[in-house]
Amino acid sequence: MLLTLSHIQATPLLAAHKAGATAVAISLDLNRTLTPCDLSAAGLHLPTGGVLDWPSVEEAAESENACFHITTGEDGRPTLRKINFFSEELQRAYTLYPTHRAPTMLVSGITMHRIVDCDPHEDTLNKIKAVGKVTGDVLDTTMGLGYTAIMAAQTAASVLTIELDPTVEEVCRLNPWSQELFTNPRISRRIGHAWDVVEELPAAHFSVVLHDPPMFNMAGELYAQDFYAELYRVLKGNGRLFHYIGNPASKSGATTTRGAIRRLQAAGFRRVEPRPAAFGVLAVK
Incomplete structure (x- = not known):
């Protein structure tokens, strides 16, 4: 299961946790669907197992120009990987950029779609x-x-x-x-x-x-x-x-x-x- 997160999902997630919520319906696929997830002091409980800690959620919330893949770190725990790559051949940087619907892509800082x-x-x-x-x-x-x-x-x-x-x-x-x-x-x-x-x-x-x-x-x-x-x-x-x-x-x-x-x-x-x-x-x- 491909899990992703951006500031658009992370910001209300932090607000829900601050308000004392113990469960939310959140999109973990960049606005395609909603998934019910539990919240605890440890973090966001993922449908695939494991807990994404609150510092990681805060990292996503503070990064308005990027999307993140929720993957497994070296310690076996969920962690974030920014979805950006650099092409050595063309000397171009590519970054998946969030919107309130489908994401676009930044190509060396230029958006690929109208936003x-x-x-x-x-x-x-x-x-x-x-x-x-x-x-x-x-x-x-x-x-x-x-x-x-x-x-x-x-x-x-x-x-x-x-x-x-x-x-x-x-x-x-x-x-x-x-x-x-x-x-x-x-x-x-x-x-x-x-x-x-x-x-x-x-x-x-x-x-x-x-x-x-x-x-x-x-x-x-x-x-x-x-x-x-x-x-x-x-x-x-x-x-x-x-x-x-x-x-x-x-x-x-x-x-x-x-x-x-x-x-x-x-x-x-x-x-x-x-x-x-x-x-x-x-x-x-």
């Missing part, structure tokens, strides 16, 4: 809605925490999701919201650069492509006309591409959106339409 007036689950839902009916074979060009692939797999026949950095998979394995990446038989994962992987894929194979690359200044090649042409190639006739870009109301977002629309049209897409509510554009082959 202002939105949450990662809603952000993902907006992307799926923007592309319309998701059926057949689906390509997700940038896995991240896997939320897009997982949501697409609810209705798609299959989803292929690509991740550049294997370090990101380590974060996913400790994120309760990412577990279907590893358990859903309709989802397959591929490690590699999206361009390299897509070049190897068969033509006219996918009904839907979901393209949610990092910011332009981090992965400009994934906004290139030649890459768009590869996405066009692997789409079936009348296939749809949703391309997440960023806030169209911002100066950089507006500029990047205009350039992306122009290059998508040059790559052959016959209809390219802004989808401002989803911070992206829809393109049809």
Whole structure:
């Protein structure tokens, strides 16, 4: 059983203990479900056995920018491990970042999802809605925490999701919201650069492509006309591409959106339409 904790759960847990409560219903999977747990002077009694002591709960409560995996320490007792990793290959730091729903991930300090007036689950839902009916074979060009692939797999026949950095998979394995990446038989994962992987894929194979690359200044090649042409190639006739870009109301977002629309049209897409509510554009082959 994967147990996790953040300040969002730890803070009210401390308040309940201070108020004299001896039992609580708390989420130990970052807001997915509630689990009844006993409290004592020793700490939080876990459903898997053992007691997480109050200093550990206080550590989680004081760390507003991190999530913690509840694991077993060298002494055999429950302890906390911050869910963060560093990629030597890409020189990027990855941290699972809590919200009041699904967590997002900080990539060298930058949030992967919209979290202002939105949450990662809603952000993902907006992307799926923007592309319309998701059926057949689906390509997700940038896995991240896997939320897009997982949501697409609810209705798609299959989803292929690509991740550049294997370090990101380590974060996913400790994120309760990412577990279907590893358990859903309709989802397959591929490690590699999206361009390299897509070049190897068969033509006219996918009904839907979901393209949610990092910011332009981090992965400009994934906004290139030649890459768009590869996405066009692997789409079936009348296939749809949703391309997440960023806030169209911002100066950089507006500029990047205009350039992306122009290059998508040059790559052959016959209809390219802004989808401002989803911070992206829809393109049809």
